[in-house]
Amino acid sequence: MLMKYLFAKNEEIPAGSATIFFGFSSIFWFVVGTGLGSFNAAKLAFPDWVTGTELFAFGHMRQVHVLAVILGWISMAFGMTMMYMTPALGNTKLWSEKLGLWTVFMWNVGLSLGLTLLWMGITSGREYSDLIWPIDLVVIFGVLLPLGINVWMTISHRKTQGIYITNWFFGACIFMLMIVFFVGNSPELFNLTGLTEAYLTFWFAHNVLGLWITPVAAAIAYYTIPKLTGNPLYSHRIGHLHFWSIIAFYSTPASHHLMSAPLPEWLKSFASVEGVLILIPAVAFVANILLTMKGKWSLFVENIETKFSITGVLLAIPLNMQGGFQQTRAINWYVHGTGWIVAHAHLALLGMSSFLEAAAVYFGLQQMLRRKLYSLTLANLHYWFFIIGFCTYWISMTIAGLMQGAGKIYEVPYIDVVVAEHPYMIARWAGGTMVFTGNVIWLYNMWMTAREGTIVPSGRYAHELAYER
Amino acid sequence: MAFQRYKFGAAGIGLMFGFSMSITLFGPANDFRSGVSTWVGLDKQLSLGRVIGFSYEDPLVIGDGKPIVVILDKDPKTGAAIDPPQRAYVYSAGIKFSPGVNHPELLGPGVRDLSEGKGQIAQANMATGAVFTIGKDEFNGEELDYIVNATAVSGWTPAEVLSAAGDENMRYVGKGKTIYITEGCWWCHTLLPEQTQDWQFFGAPPFLGDMNGEMPTAFGSDRKAPDLLHVASRNSSREWMTMHFFNPRLVQPNSIMPRFDYLWGKKDASGNTIDFKKWRADYTAYVNGKTIYPPEVPEPARTAEVRALIDWVLTSLR
Numbered sequence: 001m002l003m004k005y006l007f008a009k010n011e012e013i014p015a016g017s018a019t020i021f022f023g024f025s026s027i028f029w030f031v032v033g034t035g036l037g038s039f040n041a042a043k044l045a046f047p048d049w050v051t052g053t054e055l056f057a058f059g060h061m062r063q064v065h066v067l068a069v070i071l072g073w074i075s076m077a078f079g080m081t082m083m084y085m086t087p088a089l090g091n092t093k094l095w096s097e098k099l100g101l102w103t104v105f106m107w108n109v110g111l112s113l114g115l116t117l118l119w120m121g122i123t124s125g126r127e128y129s130d131l132i133w134p135i136d137l138v139v140i141f142g143v144l145l146p147l148g149i150n151v152w153m154t155i156s157h158r159k160t161q162g163i164y165i166t167n168w169f170f171g172a173c174i175f176m177l178m179i180v181f182f183v184g185n186s187p188e189l190f191n192l193t194g195l196t197e198a199y200l201t202f203w204f205a206h207n208v209l210g211l212w213i214t215p216v217a218a219a220i221a222y223y224t225i226p227k228l229t230g231n232p233l234y235s236h237r238i239g240h241l242h243f244w245s246i247i248a249f250y251s252t253p254a255s256h257h258l259m260s261a262p263l264p265e266w267l268k269s270f271a272s273v274e275g276v277l278i279l280i281p282a283v284a285f286v287a288n289i290l291l292t293m294k295g296k297w298s299l300f301v302e303n304i305e306t307k308f309s310i311t312g313v314l315l316a317i318p319l320n321m322q323g324g325f326q327q328t329r330a331i332n333w334y335v336h337g338t339g340w341i342v343a344h345a346h347l348a349l350l351g352m353s354s355f356l357e358a359a360a361v362y363f364g365l366q367q368m369l370r371r372k373l374y375s376l377t378l379a380n381l382h383y384w385f386f387i388i389g390f391c392t393y394w395i396s397m398t399i400a401g402l403m404q405g406a407g408k409i410y411e412v413p414y415i416d417v418v419v420a421e422h423p424y425m426i427a428r429w430a431g432g433t434m435v436f437t438g439n440v441i442w443l444y445n446m447w448m449t450a451r452e453g454t455i456v457p458s459g460r461y462a463h464e465l466a467y468e469r
Numbered sequence: 470m471a472f473q474r475y476k477f478g479a480a481g482i483g484l485m486f487g488f489s490m491s492i493t494l495f496g497p498a499n500d501f502r503s504g505v506s507t508w509v510g511l512d513k514q515l516s517l518g519r520v521i522g523f524s525y526e527d528p529l530v531i532g533d534g535k536p537i538v539v540i541l542d543k544d545p546k547t548g549a550a551i552d553p554p555q556r557a558y559v560y561s562a563g564i565k566f567s568p569g570v571n572h573p574e575l576l577g578p579g580v581r582d583l584s585e586g587k588g589q590i591a592q593a594n595m596a597t598g599a600v601f602t603i604g605k606d607e608f609n610g611e612e613l614d615y616i617v618n619a620t621a622v623s624g625w626t627p628a629e630v631l632s633a634a635g636d637e638n639m640r641y642v643g644k645g646k647t648i649y650i651t652e653g654c655w656w657c658h659t660l661l662p663e664q665t666q667d668w669q670f671f672g673a674p675p676f677l678g679d680m681n682g683e684m685p686t687a688f689g690s691d692r693k694a695p696d697l698l699h700v701a702s703r704n705s706s707r708e709w710m711t712m713h714f715f716n717p718r719l720v721q722p723n724s725i726m727p728r729f730d731y732l733w734g735k736k737d738a739s740g741n742t743i744d745f746k747k748w749r750a751d752y753t754a755y756v757n758g759k760t761i762y763p764p765e766v767p768e769p770a771r772t773a774e775v776r777a778l779i780d781w782v783l784t785s786l787r
């Protein structure tokens with residue numbers, strides 16, 4: 001089907017096709033990514049499980065997991081939301097469905113290729129920018145540029161007067177991500193070496209999170225919550241405070257990832273201060289969304305998309321409290337490099353961000369397929385598997401991290417720390433496997449929605465209809 | 470409100486983003502430039518070659534196109550004894566030089582002057598290959614280490630140095646670091662002791678000039694295992710390393726480190742096929758208490774990947 005549309009005339013492609021393909025791709029990568037995650041977790045808990053080949057070695061799988069969830073699940077879900085929110089907010093059509101479909105196609109092909117190479121050990125050896133530079137160029141020019149063109153053109157062809165905050169985020173974040181990809185991978189492209197390379201690696205890692213994953217997730221919530229509750233956004237001004245402070249503060253504290261490297265001291269102090277200022281956009285966002293919910297809190301229980309969305313926003317509170325303070329020197333020396341950070345990373349990506357995107361993917365797919373969700377029961381099952389699995393993961397890794405930190409400070413022989421962590425590694429694996437199971441259920445549910453969901457009459461929203469199952 | 474307007478907004482984004490980029494990119498670039506290479510930094514870049522990881526010379530990332538480190542105890546030309554033995558970095562014809570040789574400004578002030586002057590690095594020629602060593606001299610009242618192009622200064626050719634040394638003195642450091650990268654050791658280990666709390670166990674953190682010319686640095690961000698930056702000064706036993714890589718549980722029953730037995734390849738040192746199946750069965754019997762001794766770990770072949778890995782660990786991580 002995708003193949004047929006890739007070469008069709010733009011006018012002949014039904015509106016929403018790009019959204020649908022993006023949506024299913026993202027769920028597919030979510031299943032793959034979390035499956036790999038749970039596999040990795042099992043390897044850390046039981047090191048003698050599946051050995052003897054490098055293909056299933058932890059060191060070959062970990063980066064595949066990380067990039068599959070970041071570039072496959074999260075970023076594809078972003079692509080999907082951009083495909084339907086940007087036109088909806090501009091009261092217009094997507095600039096080019098065809099370009100959108102090509103983006104999905106290139107994205108899937110590029111990512112599969114990149115991940116396969118990584119899996120075989122063909123890597124640049126730089127954390128988060130592990131992909132080799134030819135693949136990086138595919139990402140910049142084959143994926144981000146077409147995505148960006150589509151979004152920017154749709155925004156400039158809008159039929160509304162102003163630009164809603166979500167579209168500000170979308171347009172700016174794609175642009176910044178392209179720059180970040182290019183600068184972050186310049187050590188590979190131009191063979192920069194030494195501390196410059198080390199610093200740019202974490203400059204990239206930080207900015208991908210700060211200028212892409214968290215702000216776009218937040219932008220999504222600015223759309224879904226008002227849409228689902230029927231309340232207008234509490235304050236567009238606070239939304240702008242969020243947007244501008246992200247650009248000003250979030251793009252600078254990269255060096256807090258390298259507090260113990262011989263970087264200039266001024267840079268580390270600067271990063272610490274800027275890092276605390278991240279609390280400004282964070283508080284603005286959470287407050288804005290929670291105030292928008294005024295009078296509609298019952299939807300948190302009754303409506304599955306709202307449930308996902310608000311859970312994500314609530315998880316942003318501990319996330320930002322951790323994030324703002326753990327990178328100050330006073331706290332960083334204790335938690336740096338421990339499982340605490342792994343817990344924090346999953347709180348950001350698996351907790352806050354993934355919940356917000358899941359809500360948007362649920363909502364957008366129903367909207368574009370014009371079909372009501374197949375089964376509410378399965379969706380609720382997904383939600384509970386997701387949240388319980390995530391909490392198990394987060395809590396167990398936080399505890400393990402604090403133990404590791406204590407072991408580091410009190411100079412406990414390392415192996416004792418490894419022994420002490422073992423139960424938590426098992427708990428993490430169990431939690432992760434729950435999330436994975438939930439996602440398999442989700443994929444099934446969405447697939448059945450596409451085939452058998454109740455048809456939504458035109459002019460109505462899917463969430464206005466009663467469930468049948 | 471003005472700032473919701475689109476032109477103003479787009480310019481604003483550009484300005485703000487540009488401003489923060491320049492603080493975080495140009496600022497530190499100035500500081501990095503002043504880093505004077507230390508002995509560690511020179512040793513690292515000379516033994517690792519141009520770049521580790523995906524590159525033109527090594528597209529499959531298996532450690533191709535890397536120099537060989539040789540521990541010399543006698544002068545390959547004159548046969549005079551060198552005591553203590555010295556490291557020579559052999560770049561056979563066609564092997565790409567390390568970044569500092571091609572771009573001496575990366576060596577830092579002073580080291581650059583010495584390397585270009587006394588060290589004659591500008592005369593090194595990739596087509597014929599070159600041998601480098603590290604010299605020490607005074608520059609403006611400061612003792613500095615610098616790169617010596619031994620091919621130009623002492624007339625050592627790559628072939629001579631390799632044959633004078635013999636295999637037992639060769640260290641495949643560049644290939645070893647490549648394996649460290651591809652096998653993902655750095656997802657568990659770090660190469661960056663922390664400033665205050667790691668001194669006792671893991672040794673001192675690196676200095677500013679310790680990674681000039683190194684790519685990638687692979688510090689690692691996530692530590693599930695001991696820091697390795699100085700591991701060879703804690704434990705320099707090749708035998709321990711061999712057993713530990715084959716199966717860490719042989720020497721450390723509670724370790725969660727994966728087995729790296731697949732780095733042995735198919736044949737052992739004497740050319741016999743390694744019977745992994747039997748080894749595993751014997752090992753299981755040992756773990757279950759059926760036998761008293763674990764099975765013997767096969768002696769790695771001369772070209773086995775694990776040999777290069779251990780070379781790197783014992784040579785570079787001091």
Ligand code: HEM
Nearest residue numbers: 034037038040041066069341342345349350432435436691
């Ligand atoms: C089934 C659920 C998941 C499981 C079991 C899981 C498991 C893991 C494991 C075992 C690691 C290696 C951690 C370490 O080295 O100690 C890891 C790393 C990571 N995962 Fe996941 N993961 C899951 C879902 C996700 C999702 C959905 C995302 C993002 C959307 C994600 C993002 C990451 C990131 C960014 C890292 C790197 C963390 C760091 O370097 O500190 N994971 N995950």
